[in-house]
Amino acid sequence: MSTARTAILDRLRRVNALPLKASEPDYPIWNDADPDAMLARLTGLLEQNHAEVLRLPRTALVTTLRERLAQAGIKRVATGTGGEFFDDITQALNGTAERVCFDRPLEEWKDTLFNAIDAGITGCHGAIAASGSLVLWPGPEEPRTLSLVPPHHIAILKASTLHTNLPAMMTDEGWSQGMPTNLLLVSGPSKTADIQQTLAYGAHGPSALTVLILEDA
Amino acid sequence: MHNRPQHFHAQAEAALADTELRANFRGAMDYLRDKRKTAFADAAEESAIRDRAEAIRQRCLSKLPELLERLESNCIANGIRVHWAENAEQANAIFTDIIQSHGGTLAVKGKSMVSEEIELNDAMAKEGITCLESDMGEYIVQLGRETPSHIIMPAIHKNKQQVADLFAEHVPGFEHTLDVDTLIQTGRRVLREKYRTADVGVSGVNFAVAETGTLCLVENEGNGRMCTTVPEVHIAITGIEKVVEYLADVPPLFSALTRSATGQLITTYFNMISGPRKDDELDGPKEVHLVLLDNGRSQAYADEELRKTLQCIRCGACMNHCPVYTRIGGHAYGTVYPGPIGKIISPHLMGLDATQDLPTASSLCGACGEVCPVRIPIPELLQRLRHEAKQDPRPGALPLRGQKAAASNTEAFVWRSFALATRQPALYRMLTWCATRLRWLMPKKLGPWTRCRTAPRPAAKTLRELMAERKQ
Ligand code: SF4
Numbered sequence: 001m002s003t004a005r006t007a008i009l010d011r012l013r014r015v016n017a018l019p020l021k022a023s024e025p026d027y028p029i030w031n032d033a034d035p036d037a038m039l040a041r042l043t044g045l046l047e048q049n050h051a052e053v054l055r056l057p058r059t060a061l062v063t064t065l066r067e068r069l070a071q072a073g074i075k076r077v078a079t080g081t082g083g084e085f086f087d088d089i090t091q092a093l094n095g096t097a098e099r100v101c102f103d104r105p106l107e108e109w110k111d112t113l114f115n116a117i118d119a120g121i122t123g124c125h126g127a128i129a130a131s132g133s134l135v136l137w138p139g140p141e142e143p144r145t146l147s148l149v150p151p152h153h154i155a156i157l158k159a160s161t162l163h164t165n166l167p168a169m170m171t172d173e174g175w176s177q178g179m180p181t182n183l184l185l186v187s188g189p190s191k192t193a194d195i196q197q198t199l200a201y202g203a204h205g206p207s208a209l210t211v212l213i214l215e216d217a
Numbered sequence: 218m219h220n221r222p223q224h225f226h227a228q229a230e231a232a233l234a235d236t237e238l239r240a241n242f243r244g245a246m247d248y249l250r251d252k253r254k255t256a257f258a259d260a261a262e263e264s265a266i267r268d269r270a271e272a273i274r275q276r277c278l279s280k281l282p283e284l285l286e287r288l289e290s291n292c293i294a295n296g297i298r299v300h301w302a303e304n305a306e307q308a309n310a311i312f313t314d315i316i317q318s319h320g321g322t323l324a325v326k327g328k329s330m331v332s333e334e335i336e337l338n339d340a341m342a343k344e345g346i347t348c349l350e351s352d353m354g355e356y357i358v359q360l361g362r363e364t365p366s367h368i369i370m371p372a373i374h375k376n377k378q379q380v381a382d383l384f385a386e387h388v389p390g391f392e393h394t395l396d397v398d399t400l401i402q403t404g405r406r407v408l409r410e411k412y413r414t415a416d417v418g419v420s421g422v423n424f425a426v427a428e429t430g431t432l433c434l435v436e437n438e439g440n441g442r443m444c445t446t447v448p449e450v451h452i453a454i455t456g457i458e459k460v461v462e463y464l465a466d467v468p469p470l471f472s473a474l475t476r477s478a479t480g481q482l483i484t485t486y487f488n489m490i491s492g493p494r495k496d497d498e499l500d501g502p503k504e505v506h507l508v509l510l511d512n513g514r515s516q517a518y519a520d521e522e523l524r525k526t527l528q529c530i531r532c533g534a535c536m537n538h539c540p541v542y543t544r545i546g547g548h549a550y551g552t553v554y555p556g557p558i559g560k561i562i563s564p565h566l567m568g569l570d571a572t573q574d575l576p577t578a579s580s581l582c583g584a585c586g587e588v589c590p591v592r593i594p595i596p597e598l599l600q601r602l603r604h605e606a607k608q609d610p611r612p613g614a615l616p617l618r619g620q621k622a623a624a625s626n627t628e629a630f631v632w633r634s635f636a637l638a639t640r641q642p643a644l645y646r647m648l649t650w651c652a653t654r655l656r657w658l659m660p661k662k663l664g665p666w667t668r669c670r671t672a673p674r675p676a677a678k679t680l681r682e683l684m685a686e687r688k689q
Contacts, residue, residue: 004511005301008457011515012282017524020279022462024272027265027469049485106447106500114413131483143500144446148439166468176464179295179429181494181501182446185487190439192401193479194354194370196241196377197248200401203353204408205439205486 030130031164038129038162045132049188050201051209058217065092068210074118078102078150080142083123085156102143119152127157130165133185144182153206158217219364220551225574228549238374238546245373246543252480253534270473271592273466274528284427284460291430295492297505305335308510312337312452313344315506319450321416327441328352329421330368330531331454331510333553351408351440360387366547368554369478369533374546418444422455424470428463434488435474442488451502457509458527470530473590477532517565519615522601526561528591535585535595541578557585561598569606570619576602649679
């Protein structure tokens, strides 16, 4: 359809619109850089959006994870194949729940992931205090569907990776220099208000989101 | 048979007579307005965000052709295949080609108003491809063989009783209940099976970033992620106006969008897609396609004033605040985009001949312009379109498709006579004298005007006469 391309672009060009400059008015955005304030804001907003948030020291990760899995009655867990918390997750699962590693293409085990997994565990690339969002940066070690298909998503976040707001995080990390195939902000379990404006959780993605925040990491 | 803009008056009347429909809309609109009000509690902040969002949209539109080319080349560099379509027919042919080349028979679709615009589902059905809506609201609407009645909440015209009845009729094994959680879980069960087995996922685009070749999707449900992640092929479709220059343009627009639409600080998911699965990745689509659709947008672009129509970020706030929309609902308009935005965009998509009644369906109260997060002067554009519907194009200007379609000989005659009378003092005096002295001849019924008003009656004496008496 390159004729369509030429025709559309020609029509737009013929208009000779005057390109406007990039100077734009500022708008206020939450930008407190105090770590405690950021943490409090993130926790508050995530909880408002129906996520369960646990704050703990790094050394308590294994035990907390174990307890949470037991409490939630989680039997089969999907995990990635690497990442910073891989060993902790492995230890926590040992004797608590069966583990299925995401170590082959989705097509080869789609049915299992959709129908026989209770929870998926992932790390977080970071988080945004202003809007209460986790930033997920899926990759070969932690594929995209790990945080999407299982009914319960458990996310591990280091408090030190928290940023004040989205524009700040984009600039600090130079996102515009190179984006991953998929980058996600997640601010709670999946939800909908499509039936008579009544809020319901677990529309298509996870119906539960647990966030473990490692305060000293 | 779906509604059509040509029958707007009859459709509006039917909607007004439907008390259940009116109650459903009343409840929904009150809810959405309250949510928006809370989200923009600080007026100064609201104003600053709107200024910024407007400035970004205007800048990006001012460079549209250049940004589209940059978007295309960055998408291609990321491995996304880019297609261009002039109209619905070309867009559907692109879809058919891609899906059939994979031997696909089932596509799952995230919410996309542009796909409604090209009537993708019907076109695919003709090719033997099932296109299933996966947004809960859209799914409900599709089950009922209807079209969305709102651009953010497609099934807003239905209450839970009506949804439950629909499920009872169409979903095997569904036990009738009015419990919304159970209803949602029913939809979830059906749809998850489809994500798992679909060959292709279809989505719209909220912002397409030229700088990085990134497609951004704003959603709460997770169906958008499912459609763009699980099937092996992902096809995104968007109008050409949705491109933004920089990644940094996205946060303010995103914030303006979510707050205006559903009163949320942020949505559950913000999905940024910059390419298909890489060799070492284990999931994600193996192919990503982007279809760029014109379908009348370049027509709106040609005129500097009408171009503002393209600033729209599809938040739906204008319809939630429109006294006409909130009373007649979205279906009465008979267009894909209902309410104030529909009234100004549809003439470009469908031609003014088909949509000439829409710009008149406004009290010009200004509410739509006051809430629009990108400050589109909707009331002014409505007046402009009313004018275009009756007039020849201005010298040198491109005609709007269907321009002058609403011109009426009687009306033109009346105005010409009026112009003549006001330029001839003697004639004017004679006519006003007749009008005042023969005022009892004024008919009691004046068509639709007197259906709920009493007919006006000229005064006993003209203003001139009264003034003259006063001076004596
Ligand atoms: S015209 Fe403005 S208020 Fe209406 S949908 Fe578009 S952006 Fe929202």
